[in-house]
Amino acid sequence: MDEQPRISDAEWEIMKVIWAKSPATAADVIHALRDNKTWKDNTIKTLLSRLLQKGVLTYEQVNRVYYYSPALTEEECKRQERQSFLQRVYGGALKPMLVHFLKEEKLSSQEIDELKKILSEKEK
Amino acid sequence: MDEQPRISDAEWEIMKVIWAKSPATAADVIHALRDNKTWKDNTIKTLLSRLLQKGVLTYEQVNRVYYYSPALTEEECKRQERQSFLQRVYGGALKPMLVHFLKEEKLSSQEIDELKKILSEKEK
DNA sequence: CTCCCTCGATTACATTTGTAGTCGTTGATT
DNA sequence: AATCAACGACTACAAATGTAATCGAGGGAG
DSSP, X not given: OOOOOOOOHHHHHHHHHHHHSOSBOHHHHHHHHTTTOOXXXXXXXXXXXXXXXXXXXXXXXXXXXXXXXXXXXXXXXXXXXXXXXXXXXXXXXXXXXXXXXXXXXXXXXXXXXXXXXXXXXXXX | OOOOOOOOHHHHHHHHHHHHSOSXXXXXXXXXXXXXXXXXXXXXXXXXXXXXXXXXXXXXXXXXXXXXXXXXXXHHHXXXXXXXXXXXHHTTOHHHHHHHHHHHSOOOHXXXXXXXXXXXXXXX
């Protein structure tokens, strides 16, 4: 159980791209983010380097070019973030947090049914 | 709709105390955190000052001493954090996030029933 | 009246983060 | 062969954050 490195907001944007389409080059990531983000190319390259240093990414080099892949799974990282959010904001109290989300956000009937089913399965 | 200031991890610890027992003096906060945290008194005072600057706290002075109170409600701040977490980690996708929490964490039967009830009420 | 203690204010400083520019190298272009 | 474009490495720099020490003023102890 190594300490999970902390992934910053900007770095999450990068990681989402990598998880979706790894292995990816810097150019791939830049391309994928061109529409949503106003980052300069170098900004994205800096973020990729930092993610390498942190051990969140790995790479394989082919002719001058790095092909980046995740070193940690999306699920591990998401779990880490869930825990830290739950702890920081709710002191770890799960139910109140869920209640807030459920009461405040919109869900389709179908989604509601799915959630109810999951709850029912837990209940045994 | 002013921009909500961002509350850092350490600042959340302070705010939880203030929301729980405002108005509170620096000494009160220090006392409340003495067991859980290893912070020096000055660290806590620095955090209080920063929260004042950010407009998350207000104070009332009585004989040299500040009595701090929240300038923002706990609910506002929690909502802000929920949104930012949901966006950063799940790109705003509520249901998958809820599913992860529900599947991973423990809930008592009673809590499960309460959640199901809330879901049922939404369904109309 | 003097000294000390305490309070908030101010200063300190390393690390992380956001956001980018510059540099040296190498493969491609003319 | 000379040039250039693109890549990753390295450098830059301000703001935020974690974590604290020091300072000046005023109130209480003696």
